[in-house]
Amino acid sequence: MVLFPAFLKLQGRPLLIVGGGAIAEQKLDGMIEAEALITLVAPQITPAIREIARAGSIQWIAREFRRSDLNRTFLVIAATGNPRVNEEIFREADRRNILCNAVDEPERCHFYYGSVVRRGDLQIAISTNGKSPALAQRLRKEFETLIDGTYAEWLEWLGRVRTLYINRRVQREQRVRALHHLASRPVFERYRQREVSHHG
Numbered sequence: 695m696v697l698f699p700a701f702l703k704l705q706g707r708p709l710l711i712v713g714g715g716a717i718a719e720q721k722l723d724g725m726i727e728a729e730a731l732i733t734l735v736a737p738q739i740t741p742a743i744r745e746i747a748r749a750g751s752i753q754w755i756a757r758e759f760r761r762s763d764l765n766r767t768f769l770v771i772a773a774t775g776n777p778r779v780n781e782e783i784f785r786e787a788d789r790r791n792i793l794c795n796a797v798d799e800p801e802r803c804h805f806y807y808g809s810v811v812r813r814g815d816l817q818i819a820i821s822t823n824g825k826s827p828a829l830a831q832r833l834r835k836e837f838e839t840l841i842d843g844t845y846a847e848w849l850e851w852l853g854r855v856r857t858l859y860i861n862r863r864v865q866r867e868q869r870v871r872a873l874h875h876l877a878s879r880p881v882f883e884r885y886r887q888r889e890v891s892h893h894g
């Protein structure tokens with residue numbers, strides 16, 4: 695089966711995490727950054743998750759999962775460590791057309807997590823279709839050394855210049871040529887040099 699790659703807009707969408715252990719904790723950051731409306735259901739949670747709940751970034755419901763927890767949910771992460779509970783979550787989510795990821799249980803996933811390199815708005819996500827998470831991780835580390843933090847600022851600049859071209863209605867052919875040139879390595883290297891001489 696070929697997986698369809700996508701970058702989801704989760705801002706304001708209700709998401710559910712079931713489980714409050716180390717694994718749930720790992721999954722939280724990305725969802726908070728994406729500004730989702732997160733509900734976490736678990737009888738027990740880690741101290742770090744407790745802090746996040748106290749800060750108001752998520753809503754914690756201190757009890758075991760109930761099917762009605764899926765009401766109005768867009769996507770659910772099953773991270774209870776209990777295959778029976780994860781199966782119940784997956785089956786109910788599947789029935790309701792809600793996307794489910796049961797951590798490390800491919801047969802209970804509608805989507806997989808990828809290995810991700812993030813530099814501001816630039817994201818590189820790697821999937822091996824579950825064949826080798828270790829390879830995904832190794833490639834992620836290689837990209838991390840290849841793509842440094844300068845890319846985040848440079849991308850901001852590229853975005854602003856592109857908006858100018860679009861707003862000024864520069865003829866399409868000319869615009870596309872210019873934007874490819876601006877995104878080229880030589881222009882990036884010059885941008886980086888300028889940054890070094892400004893800050894160094």
Ligand SMILES: C[C@@]1(CC(=O)O)C2=NC(=C\c3[nH]c(c(CCC(=O)O)c3CC(=O)O)Cc3[nH]c(c(CC(=O)O)c3CCC(=O)O)/C=C3\N/C(=C\2)[C@@H](CCC(=O)O)[C@]3(C)CC(=O)O)/[C@H]1CCC(=O)O
Nearest residue numbers: 797798800806807808809821822823824826827830831834
């Ligand atoms: C990418 C990453 C993202 C993340 O988790 O956020 C991720 N796994 C990561 C690491 C990792 N996971 C495992 C190891 C040990 C080495 C090994 O077993 O291979 C390592 C490496 C390590 O950490 O040492 C164990 C493991 N993973 C899965 C199974 C079950 C199975 O394959 O049947 C088992 C066996 C469990 C057991 O022992 O019983 C399944 C899945 N893991 C996925 C994602 C999805 C497919 C991703 C893809 O397409 O490759 C998928 C299908 C479902 C999902 O969970 O979404 C993250 C790296 C992040 C990073 O560092 O960049």
Ligand SMILES: NC(=O)c1ccc[n+]([C@@H]2O[C@H](COP(=O)([O-])OP(=O)(O)OC[C@H]3O[C@@H](n4cnc5c(N)ncnc54)[C@H](O)[C@@H]3O)[C@@H](O)[C@H]2O)c1
Nearest residue numbers: 713714715716717718735736737738758759773774775779
């Ligand atoms: N910890 C790891 O390093 C690791 C690595 C890979 C995979 N996993 C897998 O990920 C899953 C979770 O791991 P973990 O370390 O976070 O486990 P954990 O045991 O620390 O946490 C389990 C959490 O699920 C909650 N829970 C249990 N039953 C529940 C129910 N019926 N309803 C709601 N919440 C319930 C518990 O209160 C707890 O918060 C497991 O399947 C585990 O095998 C863990």
